[in-house]
Amino acid sequence: MSDLEANPQEALCESSGRPGRRAERFPAREVPLGGVRGVTVFRTLPQRDLPTVGAWCFLDNFGSGSTARPHGSDIDPHPHIGLQTVTWPLNGRIRHRDSVGSDVEIWPGQLNIMTAGGGIAHSEYRVPDHESGAGLQLWIALPGETAAIPPHFEQHRELPEFKRDGLRGTVLIGSLDGQTSPATAYTPIVGADLRVDAGTAVTLPLNPDFEHAILVIEGELTADGHTAAPGSLFYLGSDRAELPITSTAGAHALLIGGEPFDEDLVMWWNFVARSHEEIEAARNDWEAHDLTRFPDIAGHTPDQRIPAPPLPPLHLKPRKRRCGVPHE
Ligand code: MN
Numbered sequence: 001m002s003d004l005e006a007n008p009q010e011a012l013c014e015s016s017g018r019p020g021r022r023a024e025r026f027p028a029r030e031v032p033l034g035g036v037r038g039v040t041v042f043r044t045l046p047q048r049d050l051p052t053v054g055a056w057c058f059l060d061n062f063g064s065g066s067t068a069r070p071h072g073s074d075i076d077p078h079p080h081i082g083l084q085t086v087t088w089p090l091n092g093r094i095r096h097r098d099s100v101g102s103d104v105e106i107w108p109g110q111l112n113i114m115t116a117g118g119g120i121a122h123s124e125y126r127v128p129d130h131e132s133g134a135g136l137q138l139w140i141a142l143p144g145e146t147a148a149i150p151p152h153f154e155q156h157r158e159l160p161e162f163k164r165d166g167l168r169g170t171v172l173i174g175s176l177d178g179q180t181s182p183a184t185a186y187t188p189i190v191g192a193d194l195r196v197d198a199g200t201a202v203t204l205p206l207n208p209d210f211e212h213a214i215l216v217i218e219g220e221l222t223a224d225g226h227t228a229a230p231g232s233l234f235y236l237g238s239d240r241a242e243l244p245i246t247s248t249a250g251a252h253a254l255l256i257g258g259e260p261f262d263e264d265l266v267m268w269w270n271f272v273a274r275s276h277e278e279i280e281a282a283r284n285d286w287e288a289h290d291l292t293r294f295p296d297i298a299g300h301t302p303d304q305r306i307p308a309p310p311l312p313p314l315h316l317k318p319r320k321r322r323c324g325v326p327h328e
Contacts, residue, residue: 008268008269008309017260018209018211018238018239018260019211019237019238019260020237020238020239021236021237021238021239021240022235022236022237023223023224023226023234023235023236023237024234024235024237025228025232025233025234025235026044026047026049026050026213026232026233026234026235027044027231027232028042028043028044028061028231028232028233029042029043029044029047030042030043031043031060041060041061041062042060042061042062042231043058043059043060043061044059044061044215044232044233045057045058045059045138045233046058046267047233050213050233050235051265051267052141052260052261052265053211053212053213053233053235053256053257053258054187054188054189054190054210054211054256054257054258054259054260054261055140055141055142055143055186055187055189055258055259055261056138056139056140056141056189056191056213056256056257056258057083057139057140057141057261057265057267057272058083058137058138058139058267059136059137059138059139059215059233059256060136060137060138061134061135061136061215061217062133062134062135062136062137063090063133063134063135074123074124074125074126075123075124075125075306076123076300076304076305076306077121077122077123077297077300077304077305077306078121078122078123078270078305078306079116079119079120079121079270079271079282079285079286079294079308080114080116080119080120080121080122080270080271081116081117081118081119081120081147081148081270081271081272081273081278081282082116082117082141082142082147082148082271082272082273082278083116083139083140083141083142083271083272084113084114084115084116084139084140084142084186085112085113085114085116085122085137085138085139086111086112086113086136086137086138086139086140086172086173086191087106087111087112087113087114087124087135087136087137088111088135088136088137088138088172088193088254089106089107089108089110089133089134089135090108090133090134090135090136090217091108091133091134091135092108092126092127092133092134092135093105093106093107093126093127093133094106094112094124094125094126094127094133094135095124095125095126095127096112096114096122096123096124096153096155097122097123097125097297097298097299097300098114098120098121098122098123098151098153098297099120099121099122099151099294099295099296099297100120100151100152100153100295101298102114102122102153102155103298103299104155105127106155107157108135109159109170110155110156110157110159111154111155111156111159111172111173111181111183112153112154112155113153113154113155113156113173113183113184114151114152114153114154115142115149115151115152115153115154115184115186116142116151117142117146117147117148117149117150117151117152118147118148118149118150118151118293119151119282119285119293119294120151120153120294121286121294121295121296121297121305122153122297123297123300123304136215136217136254138191138256139272140173140185140186140187140189141187141261141263141265141272142186142187142272143186143187143261143263144263144274146186147272147273147274154183154184156181156182156183159171159172159181159182160179160180160181161179162176162177162178162179164177164202164204165200165201165202166196166197166199166200166201166202166247167194167195167196167197167200167202167204167245168194168195169192169193169194169195169204169255170192170193171190171191171192172191172192172193173185173189173190173191174188174189174190174191174257174258175190176190176192176204176205176206176255177204177205187258187259187261188207188209188210188258188259189257189258189259190207190210190212190255190256190257190258191254191255191256191257192254192255193252193253193254194214194245194251194252194253194254194255195251195252196219196221196245196247196250196251196252196253197247197250198247198248198249198250199247199248199250200245200246200247200250201244201245201246202244202245202246203242203243203244203245204242204243204244204245204255205241205242206240206241206242206243206257207257208238208239208240208241209238209259210238210257210258210259211235211236211237211238211257211258211259211260212235212236212237212238212240212243212255212256212257213233213234213235213236213255213256213257214228214233214234214236214253214254214255214256215233215234215253215254215256216228216229216230216232216234216251216252216253217230217251217252217253217254218230218251218252219247219249219250219251219252219253220247220248220249220251221245221246221247221251221253222245222246222247223236223243223244223245224236224240224243224244225244228251228253238260266278266279268283268311268312269283269308269309271283279311280311283308283311286305286308287307287308289302289305
């Protein structure tokens with residue numbers, strides 16, 4: 001997935017301390033990705049007042065939900081730096097190819113995680129003759145000491161699951177309810193797919209040092225007495241050792257969390273960095289077709305590369321979290 005927004009703005013995401021217990025909804029932003037297909041994705045991270053949840057810094061839902069059009073589109077070669085991409089398909093199949101030689105198909109229930117480090121390029125194409133691909137695309141910011149490590153790619157076809165009282169969880173990354181994902185993490189983080197049966201009342205153990213948020217993909221659930229439904233990211237803050245979840249009609253959701261990320265980040269287009277200069281250098285290297293940093297992807301021709309959008313004039317907008325009294 002590439003951020004295909006025509007004029008992405010540069011944002012400085014300032015770090016914050018431990019947020020405490022919260023219950024706050026952050027509505028999805030509809031982002032038209034342009035192009036002939038007129039595709040819209042629903043973006044719930046970053047938000048002006050919630051730039052990150054743990055090290056999770058980007059969350060797009062494409063092609064799922066009643067108002068979303070099927071994505072069904074192919075994402076041509078594009079670069080990333082300073083982050084891990086997490087691809088979690090909900091239906092269909094996606095073919096992933098990258099500049100470290102990967103060429104794999106991913107199915108729902110399987111995880112692709114790509115560590116960009118100092119630089120990587122990849123493409124993601126829908127596999128023809130399957131349901132048009134809906135899915136989630138997330139990015140995890142790499143901490144400073146690993147931001148420029150050599151790029152690498154992992155696919156995990158088997159992920160650990162846990163079950164308790166009407167809830168079935170699949171751990172994408174990190175640990176939850178005693179189960180640990182094999183995916184490589186560079187910060188204390190968790191991500192899990194949750195299937196909640198109709199009529200469930202269950203308590204999910206959480207790491208109280210982490211902040212957490214829930215994205216409901218389908219259905220509806222109640223977390224700690226607050227209703228969460230598709231269309232928003234439901235932010236829970238930190239200091240929760242357990243989370244009571246109930247659902248009348250059943251739900252499919254994603255739980256994300258992690259230790260609050262304590263570094264300032266500059267995010268622009270497909271890059272996560274620490275400064276405008278780093279972003280500018282990565283953009284220049286991509287535009288100059290620097291094969292040292294962004295090698296070609298086998299099977300693609302250079303004219304398929306997505307050109308970088310124009311870099312906006314230097315304008316770092318601090319993104320501070322709101323502080324104060326939790327509402328609701
Ligand atoms: Mn991408």
